[in-house]
Amino acid sequence: MIIYGVALLAICTLAGVFVGDMLGVLLGVKSNVGGVGIAMILLILVKLWTHKRGGMTKECELGVGFWGAMYIPVVVAMAAQQNVVAALHGGPVAVLAAIGSVVTCGCTIAFISRIHKGEPLPDEPEDITSDAASIGRH
Template identity: 75%
Template sequence: MIIYGVALLAVCMLAGVIIGDFLGVLLGVKSNVGGVGIAMLLLICARLYMERHGGMSKECEFGVGFWGALYIPVVVAMAAQQNVVTALHGGPVAVLAAVGAVGICGVTIALISRSHRGEPLPPLPDEPVAPAPAVAHAAPAGGR
């Protein structure tokens, strides 16, 4: 059922928030540190585990996929609540984390773009090969 996928997400979200709060206490920050990101990583790991062990039905996968599609708006909404000025006054950790994240993303994108050869990946063995779409030819300009 779809509700199982939503329940799986809720469990992962609660665990992520608890771990994020615990990391905030360990780092001496009065905030949740990465709770939503940890929750999404837990959701990915739980989904992969359940798929490998036969616990993920199509309906459950639909519930997980539904909330996975809402991930970016949720992160944007949560980030809007953070006080950037307080984080910058609290120490250089926020600046180092931001610069490090941007640097890692830039290097990763550069590596991916240099390794891509421009050819699509071959289809998986269990996927049927779809026929190429037919291209409609336009009538010559000015002719009847």
């Protein structure tokens, strides 16, 4: 059921916020450091892990997929509430975090492009129920 995907997201969000708060304490910053990003990375890892072991149903995957698609608007809304100028005046942690995230993303993309040999992805199996529903609408 889709609610399991939402529950999985909630668990990952709580874990991400906790780890982000702990990073903030370790770095001496009085705020969450990367909690939402950590939560989404955890969600991706858990989804891949359960999918590989056959533990994720189609409905659960739909719930996770829905919230994965909602990630960008949520992050944009959260970023709009932060005061970037105050963060920059507060110390070099914000600048270091930004540089670190850009470098990490660049290295990750380079790594993935090197290990991916250019084979096309396999075709997804067609869903008979969605085809029947779309035929009935025309």
